[in-house]
Amino acid sequence: xxxxxxxxxxxxxxxxxxxxxxxxxxxxxxxxxxxxxxxxxxxxxxxxxxxxxxxxxxxxxxxxxxxxxxxxxxxxxxxxxxxxxxxxxxxxxxxxxxxxxxxxxxxxxxxxxxxxxxxxxxxxxxxxxxxxxxxxxxxxxxxxxxxxxxxxxxxxxxxxxxxxxxxxxxxxxxxxxxxxxxxxxxxxxxxxxxxxxxxxxxxxxxxxxxxxxxxxxxxxxxxxxxxxxxxxxxxxxxxxxxxxxxxxxxxxxxxxxxxxxxxxxxxxxxxxxxxxxxxxxxxxxxxxxxxxxxxxxxxxxxxx
Amino acid sequence: xxxxxxxxxxxxxxxxxxxxxxxxxxxxxxxxxxxxxxxxxxxxxxxxxxxxxxxxxxxxxxxxxxxxxxxxxxxxxxxxxxxxxxxxxxxxxxxxxxxxxxxxxxxxxxxxxxxxxxxxxxxxxxxxxxxxxxxxxxxxxxxxxxxxxxxxxxxxxxxxxxxxxxxxxxxxxxxxxxxxxxxxxxxxxxxxxxxxxxxxxxxxxxxxxxxxxxxxxxxxxxxxxxxxxxxxxxxxxxxxxxxxxxxxxxxxxxxxxxxxxxxxxxxxxxxxxxxxxxxxxxxxxxxxxxxxxxxxxxxxxxxxxxxxxxxxxxxxxxxxxxxxxxxxxxxxxxxxxxxxxxxxxxxxxxxxxxxxxxxxxxxxxxxxxx
Numbered sequence: 001x002x003x004x005x006x007x008x009x010x011x012x013x014x015x016x017x018x019x020x021x022x023x024x025x026x027x028x029x030x031x032x033x034x035x036x037x038x039x040x041x042x043x044x045x046x047x048x049x050x051x052x053x054x055x056x057x058x059x060x061x062x063x064x065x066x067x068x069x070x071x072x073x074x075x076x077x078x079x080x081x082x083x084x085x086x087x088x089x090x091x092x093x094x095x096x097x098x099x100x101x102x103x104x105x106x107x108x109x110x111x112x113x114x115x116x117x118x119x120x121x122x123x124x125x126x127x128x129x130x131x132x133x134x135x136x137x138x139x140x141x142x143x144x145x146x147x148x149x150x151x152x153x154x155x156x157x158x159x160x161x162x163x164x165x166x167x168x169x170x171x172x173x174x175x176x177x178x179x180x181x182x183x184x185x186x187x188x189x190x191x192x193x194x195x196x197x198x199x200x201x202x203x204x205x206x207x208x209x210x211x212x213x214x215x216x217x218x219x220x221x222x223x224x225x226x227x228x229x230x231x232x233x234x235x236x237x238x239x240x241x242x243x244x245x246x247x248x249x250x251x252x253x254x255x256x257x258x259x260x261x262x263x264x265x266x267x268x269x270x271x272x273x274x275x276x277x278x279x280x281x282x283x284x285x286x287x288x289x290x291x292x293x294x295x296x297x298x299x300x301x302x303x304x
Numbered sequence: 305x306x307x308x309x310x311x312x313x314x315x316x317x318x319x320x321x322x323x324x325x326x327x328x329x330x331x332x333x334x335x336x337x338x339x340x341x342x343x344x345x346x347x348x349x350x351x352x353x354x355x356x357x358x359x360x361x362x363x364x365x366x367x368x369x370x371x372x373x374x375x376x377x378x379x380x381x382x383x384x385x386x387x388x389x390x391x392x393x394x395x396x397x398x399x400x401x402x403x404x405x406x407x408x409x410x411x412x413x414x415x416x417x418x419x420x421x422x423x424x425x426x427x428x429x430x431x432x433x434x435x436x437x438x439x440x441x442x443x444x445x446x447x448x449x450x451x452x453x454x455x456x457x458x459x460x461x462x463x464x465x466x467x468x469x470x471x472x473x474x475x476x477x478x479x480x481x482x483x484x485x486x487x488x489x490x491x492x493x494x495x496x497x498x499x500x501x502x503x504x505x506x507x508x509x510x511x512x513x514x515x516x517x518x519x520x521x522x523x524x525x526x527x528x529x530x531x532x533x534x535x536x537x538x539x540x541x542x543x544x545x546x547x548x549x550x551x552x553x554x555x556x557x558x559x560x561x562x563x564x565x566x567x568x569x570x571x572x573x574x575x576x577x578x579x580x581x582x583x584x585x586x587x588x589x590x591x592x593x594x595x596x597x598x599x600x601x602x603x604x605x606x607x608x609x610x611x612x613x614x615x616x617x618x619x620x621x622x623x624x625x626x627x628x629x630x631x632x633x634x635x636x637x638x639x640x641x642x643x644x645x646x647x648x649x650x651x652x653x654x655x656x657x658x659x660x661x662x663x664x665x666x667x668x669x670x671x672x673x674x
């Protein structure tokens with residue numbers, strides 16, 4: 001018997017026994033799923049460190065621990081980066097890595113900068129027909145790329161940039177704009193409009209409000225836009241194959257060529273190393289910015 | 305002299321006519337409050353004066369200069385927003401100094417003006433904080449600081465207190481009044497809170513549906529409302545309105561009657577009132593008394609009794625079904641469901657004609673003109 005005055009409300013998590021039936025099921029399921037999805041990555045990684053003899057032994061789940069004389073564990077990686085051949089050309093995947101960098105960096109910067117400015121103008125400086133313009137943009141972000149492929153080839157040809165890196169950059173920038181503009185417009189529309197008005201009363205103009213007020217406040221959505229663009233452009237295959245031309249192929253196209261060229265022995269270990277090298281950039285970006293990415297998506301989702 | 309004039313100002317958003325012809329003179333150093341129910345256009349009108357909203361037709365001038373086409377920064381105004389509108393990534397110092405920095409004010413002068421504004425608002429210790437580290441009241445003070453520092457001719461306030469809690473609201477209201485006293489600048493203030501309007505204003509502008517219903521000092525509006533709308537809007541609790549009929553009218557007043565009243569003379573100007581006219585009698589709850597010593601008596605059954613201590617608010621219904629309210633002495637014994645008679649003086653009555661326009665009272669308390 002306790003008196004009412006000593007009645008204390010319970011706090012903290014609900015007590016439960018250490019082992020609970022439903023928990024066991026949940027964790028077992030999660031563990032199995034994780035293993036299932038991690039297995040390919042595991043095999044790719046260990047295969048990239050094996051020599052061909054060891055691969056031919058057929059035990060794909062066990063890593064190689066001992067190497068014959070003159071063979072190093074990093075040999076497949078070296079070959080993938082510097083030496084692997086496609087056709088007659090034997091420079092490895094490194095030139096194409098740099099091609100991808102040369103395409104991704106300017107496309108991301110230009111498309112994000114233009115979309116940022118356009119989205120800001122659409123949300124805060126409405127002009128005649130700006131709503132109609134916005135509708136066209138929404139429609140534009142749903143047009144499949146394949147529909148525009150042939151017109152784009154003609155356009156770049158007439159511009160004289162077909163079969164160069166410039167063409168790839170141009171195409172990526174143009175196709176990135178509708179969705180990115182939508183993203184920024186909606187984000188800016190979710191910011192309190194009084195901030196914009198206060199800045200105007202203080203005498204700030206179009207660019208000053210954008211650069212000094214809106215950009216610092218839009219870091220989460222900027223992160224989202226940059227990640228979307230970097231991974232999208234880096235992973236792109238179609239535009240690379242169509243617009244770049246043979247010496248300018250980005251990494252993805254080169255990787256595909258390494259896989260499909262059946263010349264001499266099939267070097268699984270080198271192919272795996274090239275695969276990891278190609279996937280490393282988007283993977284790194286996700287790992288480094290995952291937190292901001294989720295935060296940005298959430299910010300857009302809740303307020304937009 | 306920073307006077308503000310509005311001449312036949314209209315505003316439409318597409319087909320919707322929001323502001324329907326506003327004429328208003330605001331003298332230098334005046335504290336003018338726009339009040340009205342939500343949607344009456346008071347905030348739109350303020351934004352038009354600020355230059356944040358285009359004018360569809362008409363003319364706005366500040367300091368005898370037409371500003372219709374000037375951007376906000378060239379109008380000599382500063383504005384304080386309801387949501388404070390502080391830039392979240394800047395410190396208080398940067399927020400307050402933002403406008404000056406844009407004007408290319410020399411750093412030394414900028415520094416001293418920001419410090420001066422901080423001193424006036426007693427927020428020197430907050431200067432290096434970010435807005436997220438401030439309480440609501442402090443943020444509002446920073447927002448006011450941002451206005452002060454620009455040394456404007458006209459201050460515009462858009463419902464600046466509505467995000468603050470009750471106690472802070474009273475404090476900040478007093479601070480704004482003091483600020484007006486110290487700076488002597490023209491201030492235009494939008495609110496839907498009539499207590500703010502009554503306490504702060506030199507002049508209240510009552511708006512309804514995009515039109516001015518009355519302009520006057522707080523006491524003028526309280527004691528001499530021009531129409532039913534203003535009479536019902538100013539004063540809390542709301543004025544009682546009762547349907548009555550004119551029996552006769554003369555220079556000394558109008559004699560009225562109704563199902564609930566015996567015939568009684570109300571001292572108002574005769575105006576156009578004729579015998580047989582349907583009129584509305586207005587009487588404020590605070591003019592009701594819990595005895596029968598007044599000139600007019602009304603009795604009914606108590607439907608709501610709220611004892612507030614120093615006074616008691618009652619709501620009652622007469623036999624003929626008319627509801628009325630009264631604020632009576634707090635020590636009167638009143639019970640729910642009880643039949644009780646209240647009374648009031650003929651001098652305190654307002655009369656309105658069928659169109660809702662006031663029939664002017666002959667006797668108005670002297671304080672109105674003091």
